[in-house]
Amino acid sequence: xxxxxxxxxxxxxxxxxxxxxxxxxxxxxxxxxxxxxxxxxxxxxxxxxxxxxxxxxxxxxxxxxxxxxxxxxxxxxxxxxxxxxxxxxxxxxxxxxxxxxxxxxxxxxxxxxxxxxxxxxxx
Amino acid sequence: xxxxxxxxxxxxxxxxxxxxxxxxxxxxxxxxxxxxxxxxxxxxxxxxxxxxxxxxxxxxxxxxxxxxxxxxxxxxxxxxxxxxxxxxxxxxxxxxxxxxxxxxx
Numbered sequence: 001x002x003x004x005x006x007x008x009x010x011x012x013x014x015x016x017x018x019x020x021x022x023x024x025x026x027x028x029x030x031x032x033x034x035x036x037x038x039x040x041x042x043x044x045x046x047x048x049x050x051x052x053x054x055x056x057x058x059x060x061x062x063x064x065x066x067x068x069x070x071x072x073x074x075x076x077x078x079x080x081x082x083x084x085x086x087x088x089x090x091x092x093x094x095x096x097x098x099x100x101x102x103x104x105x106x107x108x109x110x111x112x113x114x115x116x117x118x119x120x121x122x123x
Numbered sequence: 124x125x126x127x128x129x130x131x132x133x134x135x136x137x138x139x140x141x142x143x144x145x146x147x148x149x150x151x152x153x154x155x156x157x158x159x160x161x162x163x164x165x166x167x168x169x170x171x172x173x174x175x176x177x178x179x180x181x182x183x184x185x186x187x188x189x190x191x192x193x194x195x196x197x198x199x200x201x202x203x204x205x206x207x208x209x210x211x212x213x214x215x216x217x218x219x220x221x222x223x224x225x226x227x228x
Binding site: 044045046047050063097102107108109110111112113114115116 | 155157159161165166167168169172178210212214215217218219220221222
């Protein structure tokens with residue numbers, strides 16, 4: 001059974017930093033594209049960042065809204081996905097979901113989702 | 124950038140109703156269209172991909188159609204478990220539509 005368990009969310013001040021983690025199990029983690037998708041309170045879904053699997057070199061992609069501030073990475077030996085968030089703004093406040101792609105094609109079709117972790121940025 | 128527009132934003136319906144949600148792309152996206160269902164406080168769930176392919180375990184009352192710029196999600200007979208918000212996504216370009224909330228009439 002595929003499981004994705006996010007952690008690391010919390011309250012942080014404007015301009016601060018936070019690291020999110022997503023522990024994966026139930027599938028060959030290194031093979032699949034993995035992403036972070038967020039949802040601001042009462043709003044829709046926004047893809048944040050993705051990273052390809054080992055077969056495609058671990059290439060990273062970012063939404064314009066987070067480029068230069070967020071860094072996605074993965075540790076295939078620990079089956080864990082990370083999101084390092086710096087220079088946080090109020091508009092980054094959201095539930096952050098870890099999502100597994102359906103395959104390694106890199107088209108960001110989200111087959112499985114974690115339960116989410118809430119990040120609140122406040123002054 | 125391709126924009127995805129869903130309509131309506133809210134839909135009021137009763138159990139047993141046939142429900143149709145539309146998603147329009149600002150330019151052709153072939154069939155790279157997925158539909159997700161999200162219930163309050165829960166993660167989204169993939170329903171349909173490649174515009175019309177039902178994900179494993181999804182009830183057959185859900186169906187998707189369309190290609191190019193116009194797509195529809197149809198629920199043939201709305202069930203109590205189907206009251207939720209539905210999102211389309213152009214998954215080769217990543218953007219989501221704004222969502223359609225299906226609520227009790």
